[in-house]
Amino acid sequence: MPVPPKAALVLYGKPKVDEAWLTGFLTALSGPLATALENARLYSLLEEKERQRAELLKAWLRAQEEERARIARELHDEVGQALTGLILGLEGLPGERALALKELARFTLAEVRRLALDLRPSLLDHLGLEAALVRYVREFADRTGIEVDLSFHLRQPLPKELETVVYRVVQEALTNVARHSGSPRAAVGVLEAEGEVRVFVEDEGRGFDPRAVGPGHQGLLGMRERVELLGGRFLLESAPGEGTRVQIRLPLEVVA
Numbered sequence: 622m623p624v625p626p627k628a629a630l631v632l633y634g635k636p637k638v639d640e641a642w643l644t645g646f647l648t649a650l651s652g653p654l655a656t657a658l659e660n661a662r663l664y665s666l667l668e669e670k671e672r673q674r675a676e677l678l679k680a681w682l683r684a685q686e687e688e689r690a691r692i693a694r695e696l697h698d699e700v701g702q703a704l705t706g707l708i709l710g711l712e713g714l715p716g717e718r719a720l721a722l723k724e725l726a727r728f729t730l731a732e733v734r735r736l737a738l739d740l741r742p743s744l745l746d747h748l749g750l751e752a753a754l755v756r757y758v759r760e761f762a763d764r765t766g767i768e769v770d771l772s773f774h775l776r777q778p779l780p781k782e783l784e785t786v787v788y789r790v791v792q793e794a795l796t797n798v799a800r801h802s803g804s805p806r807a808a809v810g811v812l813e814a815e816g817e818v819r820v821f822v823e824d825e826g827r828g829f830d831p832r833a834v835g836p837g838h839q840g841l842l843g844m845r846e847r848v849e850l851l852g853g854r855f856l857l858e859s860a861p862g863e864g865t866r867v868q869i870r871l872p873l874e875v876v877a
């Protein structure tokens with residue numbers, strides 16, 4: 622759609638060239654010039670909006686992580702302790718009923734721990750990414766029966782923001798493996814190369830056509846958003862019958 626001209630071209634002084642030619646030339650120029658100016662204005666407006674959106678999203682994600690950590694802590698500490706107390710209390714009681722109740726309490730405790738782990742493991746904040754991933758992968762394998770090969774090679778601990786993103790991507794990608802791939806195996810890799818952290822999660826499952834994912838699916842989108850917010854790249858390779866490979870690359874120098 623043509624943009625209506627909003628710029629004026631004002632000329633000072635006496636031109637030495639033929640006036641008719643100059644007028645023609647300038648008239649011809651003013652249209653595209655006005656369009657270019659208008660485009661530049663719209664572009665900078667868009668850039669400003671995009672910057673605001675990214676800021677907002679970052680703040681929101683940060684708040685979400687803090688909230689999750691708080692709930693996970695309370696679940697683990699308060700609820701976990703109460704359940705542990707209950708189990709101990711039921712220990713000495715005789716009868717079938719007591720045994721069944723103890724079983725129920727044990728099961729609930731395991732669920733509560735799993736929930737806390739899913740929300741945000743305190744391990745991630747205290748012992749770092751590798752410990753948190755080892756634990757997550759083990760719990761994932763136990764729960765789903767999917768065998769996961771984890772290889773982790775980083776020379777130094779990552780900045781906190783990167784650790785969170787890597788953890789969330791692995792978590793989401795593995796959840797997809799369990800939910801959609803039908804694969805009995807998955808591989809997860811975290812390594813460092815050329816000033817980047819590179820992470821991949823792959824399976825040998827049924828695969829899918831990435832272009833055919835309709836609206837209402839937030840997992841892949843969410844991963845991409847998180848990664849791009851930190852200046853990284855999100856790559857998805859999949860095709861029906863060919864398994865799926867999710868890859869991310871994050872610059873180690875974070876521009877927070």
Ligand SMILES: Nc1ncnc2c1ncn2[C@@H]1O[C@H](COP(=O)(O)OP(=O)(O)O)[C@@H](O)[C@H]1O
Nearest residue numbers: 797798801802828829834838839840841842865
């Ligand atoms: N590892 C995978 N194997 C097979 N299909 C997948 C895999 N990961 C994602 N998909 C497909 O991509 C879709 C979108 O995934 P996602 O955005 O995480 O949303 P959701 O998991 O909520 O459906 C899934 O519904 C599924 O069809």
Ligand SMILES: [Mg+2]
Nearest residue numbers: 796797840841
């Ligand atoms: Mg998903």
